[in-house]
Amino acid sequence: MSVIPSTDPRPVHEHGGSALAIGRPSRALPSRPRRSRLQTIIESRVTGAELKKHVGAIHVKAPLSLLQRKLSNVLLLNAYEELPDPSVKEHEIPVRVLAEVAGYDSKDFAYLRDALRALVDCRVEWNVLGEDGEEEEWAAASLLAQAKTKGGVCRYVYAPDLREKLYRPEVYARINLAIQARFGSGYALALYENCARFRKVGTTGWIDLETWRDLLGVGEDQYRAFKALRQKVLAPAIREVNEFSDVRVEMETQRQKRRIVALKFVVREAPEGGPAAAAKGLGPTLREALGAEGAPDPRSAAPEPAEVLQDHPRAELQRRLLGFGLTEAQALDLSTEFPEARVAANLDHVEAEVARGLASGGREVKNVAAFTVAAVRGDYAKGAATPDVVLKASEQKEKAATAARAKQERTAAQKEAAARAKRSAEERRQRALAEAWDALSDDERAAFTERAVARLKGEAPQVHRWYEEELGAGKAVGEMRPAVRSTLRSFQHEEMGRLL
Numbered sequence: 001m002s003v004i005p006s007t008d009p010r011p012v013h014e015h016g017g018s019a020l021a022i023g024r025p026s027r028a029l030p031s032r033p034r035r036s037r038l039q040t041i042i043e044s045r046v047t048g049a050e051l052k053k054h055v056g057a058i059h060v061k062a063p064l065s066l067l068q069r070k071l072s073n074v075l076l077l078n079a080y081e082e083l084p085d086p087s088v089k090e091h092e093i094p095v096r097v098l099a100e101v102a103g104y105d106s107k108d109f110a111y112l113r114d115a116l117r118a119l120v121d122c123r124v125e126w127n128v129l130g131e132d133g134e135e136e137e138w139a140a141a142s143l144l145a146q147a148k149t150k151g152g153v154c155r156y157v158y159a160p161d162l163r164e165k166l167y168r169p170e171v172y173a174r175i176n177l178a179i180q181a182r183f184g185s186g187y188a189l190a191l192y193e194n195c196a197r198f199r200k201v202g203t204t205g206w207i208d209l210e211t212w213r214d215l216l217g218v219g220e221d222q223y224r225a226f227k228a229l230r231q232k233v234l235a236p237a238i239r240e241v242n243e244f245s246d247v248r249v250e251m252e253t254q255r256q257k258r259r260i261v262a263l264k265f266v267v268r269e270a271p272e273g274g275p276a277a278a279a280k281g282l283g284p285t286l287r288e289a290l291g292a293e294g295a296p297d298p299r300s301a302a303p304e305p306a307e308v309l310q311d312h313p314r315a316e317l318q319r320r321l322l323g324f325g326l327t328e329a330q331a332l333d334l335s336t337e338f339p340e341a342r343v344a345a346n347l348d349h350v351e352a353e354v355a356r357g358l359a360s361g362g363r364e365v366k367n368v369a370a371f372t373v374a375a376v377r378g379d380y381a382k383g384a385a386t387p388d389v390v391l392k393a394s395e396q397k398e399k400a401a402t403a404a405r406a407k408q409e410r411t412a413a414q415k416e417a418a419a420r421a422k423r424s425a426e427e428r429r430q431r432a433l434a435e436a437w438d439a440l441s442d443d444e445r446a447a448f449t450e451r452a453v454a455r456l457k458g459e460a461p462q463v464h465r466w467y468e469e470e471l472g473a474g475k476a477v478g479e480m481r482p483a484v485r486s487t488l489r490s491f492q493h494e495e496m497g498r499l500l
Contacts, residue, residue, distance in 0.1 A: 064186060066183065068122075068186075070180055071098065071112075071116065075093070076166065078093045078098075080166075083166055090146075090155050091156055095152050095153065095154050096152065098112075109149075116156070120146065121142070122143040123140060123143075125138070125139070125140045126138070141159035141161065144157065145158060145162075182244040182245070183240060184240065187234075188241055191237040191265075194215050195265050196245075198267045199268075201305045201308050204332075205336040205337075206262045207264070209260060218233055226260045247267055247270055248271075249266065250266040308328070309322075309331065318331040318332065321347070325368050334373065334376050338376060343376055346381045347372065347375075347376075349375055349380050366395060367398050370395055430493075433493040440496070448492050452491035453491075463488075
């Protein structure tokens with residue numbers, strides 16, 4: 001199960017776990033046509049299928065290894081469509097497929113069973129918050145209520161209440177299994193899962209260090225000194241996320257009396273983010289097939305900034321900050337960096353300053369947002385009226401920031417236009433190849449298909465095995481699984497393109 005941060009700035013006092021969040025009950029997700037679970041899992045490995053995950057306050061009370069994290073994601077994806085059906089008590093998946101999609105290529109299935117056993121032993125707790133931020137519900141269960149393997153099939157069960165929470169998210173993040181497959185560290189996967197949902201906000205906000213230790217699955221007695229934590233956990237995880245995923249993260253630290261007490265991650269889109277980054281490790285032919293089919297864009301799946309904030313324990317304070325003209329990122333940062341009472345007092349101070357300027361016709365606060373940020377950071381509410389020089393400096397700083405944001409937006413628009421042009425060119429090329437294929441004689445198609453099948457055997461042996469199995473079962477190419485159809489078509493077009 002993916003680890004998503006509770007955005008609660010309060011510490012998680014229980015040790016040795018990761019926090020996964022679950023929001024207040026909401027509408028069920030749109031239904032999708034029923035399909036073979038095996039087909040769904042195989043396609044997720046090739047096309048980057050995305051897994052909808054809860055956000056809120058559910059805590060996994062044990063460190064999870066990389067394999068255990070990957071297995072829990074695959075198991076949830078496999079069971080997802082059956083979760084709302086009370087008649088389905090048990091889910092199943094072939095052990096071979098579970099191992100393949102989780103990226104476990106060893107024949108030592110005893111180790112795989114050990115990982116499943118750890119998921120059964122792993123305790124999960126959740127506390128759903130009400131509109132006022134107070135706890136409305138507390139519950140606990142095992143991550144998996146039961147798991148067993150027999151005859152090459154893994155069968156497993158979720159606790160009834162946990163099933164409901166896993167299927168009915170208020171706000172969810174999507175974990176892309178194609179990106180997951182590229183990570184070699186459990187810490188990196190946990191960091192990615194905890195940062196990816198903030199990609200549209202741009203910041204995780206400040207979260208205390210002990211909570212981050214839980215989120216990343218660091219044991220209670222491991223790396224207690226921050227220097228060791230940075231060297232052994234944080235720095236390697238950041239490098240891996242920035243190299244292998246579709247986001248870029250940058251860590252900031254908060255100190256109290258020389259101690260690091262909280263961390264914040266700035267989250268940005270990777271320069272070559274989206275489906276292309278996720279598909280890099282899948283081979284050139286499958287990447288080309290992905291482009292032709294239109295792989296899902298993880299950015300479109302991420303929650304909007306307003307959705308991220310509405311589930312936060314300090315949502316009311318953040319809404320008030322937004323009313324002063326701050327961005328969602330600024331509201332999240334300020335509300336988690338400083339005590340709630342300090343932020344509220346300085347908002348009152350800003351309101352009074354603005355009202356006084358309007359009433360007297362005197363000094364007017366020209367940039368309320370910049371003044372608000374400066375007031376909270378400088379704690380103006382504790383002192384007298386804000387000096388003009390401070391106002392002027394904050395206005396100049398805000399102007400510079402606005403200009404920088406405009407430049408970033410222009411650059412992003414240019415990159416998006418270039419990407420659209422590239423996609424359009426690829427679509428035209430694929431249409432031209434399809435038209436050329438349709439114009440071939442049956443003998444010519446057979447010749448190109450023979451060459452394509454030969455390449456399958458040498459370059460994509462697993463796909464070739466599926467092709468032979470389904471051909472032996474009497475299936476036409478158009479009836480075979482999507483991975484076979486798309487790869488074979490890509491090879492056919494490549495062979496034909498060499499002669500055109």
